[in-house]
Amino acid sequence: MSGPARVTHASTRAAVLDLIRAAGVISRVGLAGASGLTGGTISTVVRGLIDEGLVAETGHAESTGGKRRVMLQLNHFARYAVGVHLDDARITCVLTNLGGAVVARISRARAGADDPATVVAAMAREVDAVIESAGVDRDRVLGLGLVSARPSAHDESGRLLERATGLPVVLDDDATAAAIGEHWSGGVGATATFAALYMGTGIGAGVVLGGTTYRGPSGHTGEIGHACLDVDGPRCRCGARGCLEVLAGPAAVVARAREDRALSRAAGLAGGRTRAAAPVAADFAAISRAARQGNPRAVALLERSARYVAAAARTLANLLDLEVLVLTGPSFAIAGAVYLPVLRAELDEAFIARDAHPVAVRLSPSAASAPAIGAAAIVLQSELVPRRQGLRLPDDLAADEPPVFRQAVR
Amino acid sequence: MSGPARVTHASTRAAVLDLIRAAGVISRVGLAGASGLTGGTISTVVRGLIDEGLVAETGHAESTGGKRRVMLQLNHFARYAVGVHLDDARITCVLTNLGGAVVARISRARAGADDPATVVAAMAREVDAVIESAGVDRDRVLGLGLVSARPSAHDESGRLLERATGLPVVLDDDATAAAIGEHWSGGVGATATFAALYMGTGIGAGVVLGGTTYRGPSGHTGEIGHACLDVDGPRCRCGARGCLEVLAGPAAVVARAREDRALSRAAGLAGGRTRAAAPVAADFAAISRAARQGNPRAVALLERSARYVAAAARTLANLLDLEVLVLTGPSFAIAGAVYLPVLRAELDEAFIARDAHPVAVRLSPSAASAPAIGAAAIVLQSELVPRRQGLRLPDDLAADEPPVFRQAVR
DNA sequence: CTTTCTTTGTTTAGCAACTGAAGAATCTCC
DNA sequence: GGAGATTCTTCAGTTGCTAAACAAAGAAAG
Numbered sequence: 001m002s003g004p005a006r007v008t009h010a011s012t013r014a015a016v017l018d019l020i021r022a023a024g025v026i027s028r029v030g031l032a033g034a035s036g037l038t039g040g041t042i043s044t045v046v047r048g049l050i051d052e053g054l055v056a057e058t059g060h061a062e063s064t065g066g067k068r069r070v071m072l073q074l075n076h077f078a079r080y081a082v083g084v085h086l087d088d089a090r091i092t093c094v095l096t097n098l099g100g101a102v103v104a105r106i107s108r109a110r111a112g113a114d115d116p117a118t119v120v121a122a123m124a125r126e127v128d129a130v131i132e133s134a135g136v137d138r139d140r141v142l143g144l145g146l147v148s149a150r151p152s153a154h155d156e157s158g159r160l161l162e163r164a165t166g167l168p169v170v171l172d173d174d175a176t177a178a179a180i181g182e183h184w185s186g187g188v189g190a191t192a193t194f195a196a197l198y199m200g201t202g203i204g205a206g207v208v209l210g211g212t213t214y215r216g217p218s219g220h221t222g223e224i225g226h227a228c229l230d231v232d233g234p235r236c237r238c239g240a241r242g243c244l245e246v247l248a249g250p251a252a253v254v255a256r257a258r259e260d261r262a263l264s265r266a267a268g269l270a271g272g273r274t275r276a277a278a279p280v281a282a283d284f285a286a287i288s289r290a291a292r293q294g295n296p297r298a299v300a301l302l303e304r305s306a307r308y309v310a311a312a313a314r315t316l317a318n319l320l321d322l323e324v325l326v327l328t329g330p331s332f333a334i335a336g337a338v339y340l341p342v343l344r345a346e347l348d349e350a351f352i353a354r355d356a357h358p359v360a361v362r363l364s365p366s367a368a369s370a371p372a373i374g375a376a377a378i379v380l381q382s383e384l385v386p387r388r389q390g391l392r393l394p395d396d397l398a399a400d401e402p403p404v405f406r407q408a409v410r
Numbered sequence: 411m412s413g414p415a416r417v418t419h420a421s422t423r424a425a426v427l428d429l430i431r432a433a434g435v436i437s438r439v440g441l442a443g444a445s446g447l448t449g450g451t452i453s454t455v456v457r458g459l460i461d462e463g464l465v466a467e468t469g470h471a472e473s474t475g476g477k478r479r480v481m482l483q484l485n486h487f488a489r490y491a492v493g494v495h496l497d498d499a500r501i502t503c504v505l506t507n508l509g510g511a512v513v514a515r516i517s518r519a520r521a522g523a524d525d526p527a528t529v530v531a532a533m534a535r536e537v538d539a540v541i542e543s544a545g546v547d548r549d550r551v552l553g554l555g556l557v558s559a560r561p562s563a564h565d566e567s568g569r570l571l572e573r574a575t576g577l578p579v580v581l582d583d584d585a586t587a588a589a590i591g592e593h594w595s596g597g598v599g600a601t602a603t604f605a606a607l608y609m610g611t612g613i614g615a616g617v618v619l620g621g622t623t624y625r626g627p628s629g630h631t632g633e634i635g636h637a638c639l640d641v642d643g644p645r646c647r648c649g650a651r652g653c654l655e656v657l658a659g660p661a662a663v664v665a666r667a668r669e670d671r672a673l674s675r676a677a678g679l680a681g682g683r684t685r686a687a688a689p690v691a692a693d694f695a696a697i698s699r700a701a702r703q704g705n706p707r708a709v710a711l712l713e714r715s716a717r718y719v720a721a722a723a724r725t726l727a728n729l730l731d732l733e734v735l736v737l738t739g740p741s742f743a744i745a746g747a748v749y750l751p752v753l754r755a756e757l758d759e760a761f762i763a764r765d766a767h768p769v770a771v772r773l774s775p776s777a778a779s780a781p782a783i784g785a786a787a788i789v790l791q792s793e794l795v796p797r798r799q800g801l802r803l804p805d806d807l808a809a810d811e812p813p814v815f816r817q818a819v820r
Numbered sequence: 821c822t823t824t825c826t827t828t829g830t831t832t833a834g835c836a837a838c839t840g841a842a843g844a845a846t847c848t849c850c
Numbered sequence: 851g852g853a854g855a856t857t858c859t860t861c862a863g864t865t866g867c868t869a870a871a872c873a874a875a876g877a878a879a880g
Contacts (some may be wrong), residue, residue: 012866029828038868043830066827067875193627205729209624216731217603218618220763223728231639240724240760280501311638314650318633319615319726321626350650353630424836440855448839453859476856477846 016045019385020055020074021099027061027069029060043178048071053078053100054384073097078403080134080141081383082167083181083376085174085369086119086148087330088201089281092369093126095134095141096376098384100185105120105369116157123157124164142365142383143168146288149175149202152219162391172378173215174198174371175222178328179206180213180381181374182364184356187326194324195316196364198371201280203249203309205316206374225249225314248308250284250331253301263297266290281330293392302338308344317353317359324360333367349363357406422447426455427794430465430484431509431594437471437479456482463488464508464794484508490551491793492537492546492577493591493786495584495779496529496558497568497740498611499691500641502779503536505544505551506786510595514544515779526567534574553578555785557587559612561629583625584608584789585632586783588738589616590623590791591784592774597736598732604734605632605726606774608781609741611690611712613659613719616784635659637722658718660694660741663711667697673707691740698745712748719749720756727769728762734770736756743777 010033018028019034026034034044049055056075057190059069076099085092092107110119123146131141144167148154152169162169172180179196188194191211196203203223207214215221225245226238234240246252257263267290269283290298313325325343327336340363347359364370429444430436433726436444443453459465466485468743470478486509488792495502502517516536520529533556541548554577558564561581567619577795589606608614625631626732635655636648667673677700679693689816702709715816723735735753737746750773757769774780 016500027828039829040831040869043868044866047830063876064827065877066825069828196651207729208620211839214619214730217733218731218763218766220728220731220766222730223762226760226762227637227725229638229641231717231721238760238762240721240756242721276613301701307641309640311650311652315725316729318636318728319617319631321628321630321633323627346650350636350648352648353634356628356630374747391670437857449858450840450860451838454837457859461853473847474856475848476854477848477858 002110003250012041013048016042017049017054017074020049022400024334025058025071025073027071029069029340030106031072047203059387065325072177075076076101078140079380079384080131080136081376081379082130082144082165083177083372083374083379084123084127084144084161085177085206085314085372086123086154087174088149091119091123091126092372093123093130093138094369094372094376094378095130098380100181100373100377101379102369102373103136104404105372106130106133107369112113116154116160120157120160120164123161127161127167138166140314141167142187143170143379144384145170145172145177145219145378147172147174147217147375147378149174149200149204164298168379168383170378170382172375173204173221174200174329174374175204176206176213176215177372177374178370179208179326179371179374181377182326182328183208183213183277184377185373185378187362187365188324192323193321194312194326195320195322195368196326196328197224197309197316197332199309199327200329200331203245203299203312203332207320209320213293224312224316227315229311231306244308244312248305248400252279253287254283257283257298257301260297260301263287263295263301264288265296285334286358288338291335291338294404303342304337306342310343313361314346314350315341317347318397321353322359323357324362326362328364328367328370330368332363336363336367422451423455423458424794427459427464429486429519430459430482431595432599435468435481435483436504437673439479453702464491474625486511488550489794490541490546491786492540492551492554492575492791493587493782493784493789494533494537494554494556494571495782495785496556496564496589497584498559501533501536501555502531502782504539504779504782504786505540505546505782506790508790510591510783510787511781512776512783513546514540515782516540516543517779524571526564529568530570531572533571535576537571540654548576551577553580553789555580555582555587555788557582557584557781557785557788559584559610559614563593568675569650578789578793580788580792582785583614583629583631584610584739584784585614586616586625587782587784587788588774588780589618589784590787592736592738593618593621593623594784594787594790596771597775598734604736605723605724605729605730605732606738606780607634607719607726608739608804609660609719609737610739611660611741613655613722617674618695619731622817625627634722634726639718639721641720646813654718654722654723658715661690663697663715664690667693667708667711670707670711673697673700673705673711674782675804676705686761695744701748709748713752716749716752720753723753723771724756724760727757732765732769733767734772736772736774738774738780740778742773746773746777 019031028042032039053074054075057070058073059071061071076097078100085095094102096102146169151173158169158171159257170183175198178198182196193209196206203225205224226243228242229244229247230242234246235241236243236246259336265390267286286300291302344361351359430608440453442449442735443458462487463649465482468483469481471481486507489508491506493504500519502511505514556568556579561583568579568581587609588608592606606616608758609693613635619630620690636653638652639654645651646653646656646658677696697708701712754771761769
């Protein structure tokens with residue numbers, strides 16, 4: 001009945017590399033068992049990886065009655081990748097090694113101007129600084145991942161940054177990047193079905209299904225910020241009513257807090273006069289601080305938000321049969337301690353398939369820089385995992401054929 | 411920038427067959443273009459399919475300046491499949507040809523007893539009847555798909571039915587089956603990302619992402635009936651509050667209608683005395699009839715339900731970046747006319763990625779028998795599309811390896 | 821210490837599926 | 851009735867895998 005399950009993969013080399021990364025340390029026999037490939041194939045593939053310097057042998061395991069297994073692991077410092085997270089308010093830049101571990105990190109508030117040239121110049125400076133500070137040979141840097149809330153809006157920045165740094169640039173969504181970062185750095189299993197719930201100024205989710213990142217036909221996946229939690233709720237900028245973001249996003253929490261005089265004073269909020277992005281983040285941090293220090297109004301506000309987020313998370317888990325949910329992003333980095341138990345309770349008690357398996361809810365160990373780390377991980381994936389082979393779909397078919405195909409993206 | 415997108419597939423033969431099915435009529439050159447394979451490969455694969463009798467040549471296309479293309483299409487009557495939908499109240503059984511078109515159909519109310527032996531005997535009778543009534547050679551029937559709301563509960567029935575009919579049986583979820591049915595019978599594109607919203611007694615969704623059915627790690631995907639639409643709503647049997655099913659499912663609609671004396675009389679409802687399943691379906695039908703005849707209270711009830719369903723559908727579309735949403739299942743077969751415009755409006759006005767692409771909302775042309783048709787389509791897929799090749803994941807790894815893998819299901 | 825058995829890892833031949841290029845067949849247009 | 855265009859087939863060659871034999875390294879038993 002439950003024979004060996006199978007998972008398609010881009011290429012054997014990439015699959016084996018991925019297994020080694022996910023396992024940390026593993027033997028050839030372990031790889032054969034885990035991949036379903038024969039020992040012979042593993043032998044050849046591993047030799048290639050060792051020749052390329054990507055993998056190294058690291059001692060022996062205890063004998064299980066015969067010859068001892070030679071253990072393998074990633075040669076973590078063979079290659080590097082840069083990840084840049086372009087937030088509303090900050091530029092965060094990391095350099096990671098092959099294992100996705102952060103080697104160097106810079107985070108700086110964004111200077112005033114918003115035109116691509118200025119932003120790109122700032123980013124390029126940080127990138128150079130981060131590579132230099134780690135003393136890494138530039139030839140060993142595979143590329144640069146640039147992630148933001150609306151990647152399509154930064155197409156030009158990407159091109160400019162490519163020229164400015166001399167590194168190949170890939171663009172992606174910050175929530176998706178965060179999910180890939182969690183996946184790559186091994187917190188979740190290689191074939192897990194999971195989501196990274198990302199809370200910055202807005203709320204989004206990166207989705208990985210059975211080990212494969214799901215981006216959707218137009219790259220607009222995981223818009224959990226616009227999950228409906230009240231059909232009669234307040235109107236949202238998306239046109240609908242009762243969206244999670246409007247009911248319980250950081251901006252909503254801050255707005256409510258500002259209406260509360262006592263809390264505003266106690267937490268030292270910036271008040272409603274100043275501009276949008278930066279103050280929201282700052283005030284949300286202030287509220288979280290107040291909550292940590294036991295201010296009951298702050299706690300109540302955050303717990304109210306958490307209830308909504310938990311309901312949306314449950315909806316997501318029920319729709320996708322999630323195994324793992326990781327909380328990440330700047331806002332969870334600050335207030336995760338409040339949200340975590342509420343989400344855990346909700347999913348323990350009300351996940352519909354809980355008899356089949358639980359949903360493990362975890363706080364990302366590096367929630368604040370998760371998108372940047374993920375951006376680097378995307379580079380590692382896209383450079384080390386060769387293009388996914390398969391069957392091409394045409395952008396357009398000959399006119400006499402019925403138009404049955406839609407364009408698949410990325 | 412946007413080069414030819416690629417899609418992985420189980421096997422070339424299956425991929426080509428799938429392309430032919432999706433296209434209806436297509437030439438070898440068309441297949442080469444659509445699949446990315448070379449003409450040579452297509453030539454050999456097609457010859458094999460023709461030899462097997464699955465595909466036939468059907469005349470020529472107009473010349474485009476050289477030799478005319480020989481057009482190919484499925485040999486629809488080369489093979490058949492049986493689909494059985496085991497509902498709370500009914501057994502629906504269809505025989506479809508290779509194209510997923512219904513050749514014969516029987517639907518009968520379930521007799522009283524619920525023990526597997528009795529149910530299987532009843533199903534086997536219907537299966538025999540449906541095959542015989544169509545005068546189809548039993549050797550040409552590939553197998554039988556048995557779908558229900560909780561397939562795992564019918565494991566034994568499956569085995570018994572296999573013995574009783576002599577046909578290989580596959581089990582699946584009714585909502586997933588409905589989605590596959592829509593996909594196979596060509597209503598949506600071959601690589602579409604879409605969901606089939608299934609409303610019977612409960613509400614579920616079958617999900618197809620980029621042409622591939624998504625079932626989730628434990629087969630519990632698309633539980634949209636337990637999407638939260640009111641964090642303070644009434645308690646649901648799943649343990650949570652404000653689930654779509656409790657707020658707006660057929661049972662909820664019927665319960666509200668029964669509280670309304672005037673409506674109960676006007677629609678001739680069965681009343682609250684009788685048992686659960688059958689009366690709910692009957693009363694929901696009665697309410698829908700009343701609505702069609704202009705009863706304002708009935709209309710209001712259904713429109714209220716539709717608002718909730720629409721909000722859940724929007725949530726689903728926003729999470730998965732859906733391109734198409736198909737309404738299907740017995741309840742939409744009856745009341746789809748009320749729900750359709752409400753869902754259309756919601757997704758036209760509030761789908762977050764509507765600037766990138768719309769979400770097409772459609773009513774299934776065969777909503778009542780969609781699960782049964784889908785059940786047959788699953789057989790067609792699983793028999794014609796050989797086992798998906800790839801890398802095996804172990805059920806268990808050696809004890810000394812870190813437990814990074816989870817079992818992938820189906 | 822020697823023998824036997826187990827387990828790990830490598831090598832080899834062979835198979836299946838695909839590509840690329842050459843060529844045959846069929847049609848249009850001049 | 852060529853010349854060129856297009857479709858389809860054929861075939862040699864490449865790739866990536868498996869199966870099976872083999873070599874190497876250790877454990878267990880005498």
